[in-house]
Amino acid sequence: MDELNREVAKLFAAKDARRRRLAALPFPEKIRMLVQLQRMAAPILRARGRDVRPWNIGKLDRAE
Amino acid sequence: MEPTLQILNELEQAGVLGRYAIGGAMGATFYVEPLLTFDLDIFVVLPETPAGLLTLAPLYDALRGRGYAEAGECVEIEGVPVQFLPAFNPLLREALAEARETLYEQTPTRVLCAEHLLVIALQTGRNKDRERVRLLNEQAQLDRDYLTSVLQRHGLEARWREWTS
Numbered sequence: 363m364d365e366l367n368r369e370v371a372k373l374f375a376a377k378d379a380r381r382r383r384l385a386a387l388p389f390p391e392k393i394r395m396l397v398q399l400q401r402m403a404a405p406i407l408r409a410r411g412r413d414v415r416p417w418n419i420g421k422l423d424r425a426e
Numbered sequence: 427m428e429p430t431l432q433i434l435n436e437l438e439q440a441g442v443l444g445r446y447a448i449g450g451a452m453g454a455t456f457y458v459e460p461l462l463t464f465d466l467d468i469f470v471v472l473p474e475t476p477a478g479l480l481t482l483a484p485l486y487d488a489l490r491g492r493g494y495a496e497a498g499e500c501v502e503i504e505g506v507p508v509q510f511l512p513a514f515n516p517l518l519r520e521a522l523a524e525a526r527e528t529l530y531e532q533t534p535t536r537v538l539c540a541e542h543l544l545v546i547a548l549q550t551g552r553n554k555d556r557e558r559v560r561l562l563n564e565q566a567q568l569d570r571d572y573l574t575s576v577l578q579r580h581g582l583e584a585r586w587r588e589w590t591s
Contacts, residue, residue, distance in 0.1 A: 384459035385565040390531055392460045393427055399462045413498075414464045418505030419427060 393419075427466070429504035431535045433492070434468065442488045444471030447525035447536035449511070449543065454558055456528075457540040457566035461558075465500050465507040469522055469538065472512050482510055517542070517549055517580045540566040541573040548582050548589065559589055 384392070400416035407414045437443045448456070450467025472480045489501050500507035513519045521542035528537055538546070544562040547555035562568070577583045 381459045382565060385457065389456050389528070390427075392455050395460045396455065396462070399460060400464060403462055404464075415507075416464075417427070417507075 427504075427506055428531050428533045430466065430506040430508065431530050431533045433489075433494075433503050434508075435534065437485070437488060440488070441473060442485055444473050445522055445525075445536075446470045447522050447538050449521070449538045449546065450509075451558070453538045453543050454540075454547075454562060454566075456537045457543070458561045459565065461561070465509045467509050467511055469511050469513055469518060471519070471522055480512055480514075482512065485510060517546060517576075520576075520579070521546060540568055541576050544568070544573065545576045545580060545582055548577075548585050549580065551585070556589060563590065 384395075387395075397417050397419060400414070404414050404416050434443070434446055438446055446468050447453070448466065449469045450465075451461040451463035452466050455461050455463075470485070472482065472485070474480060475484075486496060486501065489503065490496075494501050494503045497507055500509045502508070511518075513522045521538045524539060524542065525536040526539050528535060540562055544559055544566070547558040547562070574583075577586050
């Protein structure tokens with residue numbers, strides 16, 4: 363059980379570290395990630411009745 | 427998003443907006459991990475009409491004149507739905523006055539400072555604002571003395587204690 367707790371604690375610590383790395387990214391990079399998030403979330407939200415559309419930012423498409 | 431900010435800058439220079447800054451989830455994203463949102467919240471100081479009224483109508487007219495259509499409560503500017511929120515209370519006016527100047531790629535813009543974003547979320551008080559307060563408190567580099575002074579000025583220390591205890 364202790365071994366399992368140690369593994370879970372390690373996983374949470376890694377998640378926390380990743381979030382802090384994301385927080386430290388430059389703002390334009392975060393916007394590119396946000397649009398990817400929008401593209402992933404939009405079909406699910408639309409299926410639940412929310413009228414959402416990912417941003418149509420040309421520069422993002424060129425960067426991909 | 428850069429062309430969107432360029433249009434906002436043009437509107438500010440033309441006097442259609444008094445002053446603007448990015449707030450809401452996009453503002454928070456400046457300081458924390460990317461937060462899912464589908465609109466860009468822009469806090470604005472609006473010029474008063476001759477009758478002393480504050481109205482978004484001249485701003486919407488100017489945007490319509492440039493070919494940007496209203497879509498629900500937003501106006502879509504260069505592919506980004508923008509929601510304009512007038513600075514209607516002392517906290518929002520202070521937040522706008524003290525917003526941080528920054529560059530988005532090559533374009534100058536302003537973002538509300540992390541301490542004000544946190545206190546605005548606290549004041550707004552919805553469930554999703556609790557999550558925003560938590561994220562800003564955990565991930566943003568906050569000036570704790572400044573945060574305390576903002577909380578005190580706007581009478582939100584008790585809620586801050588309640589939400590973070």
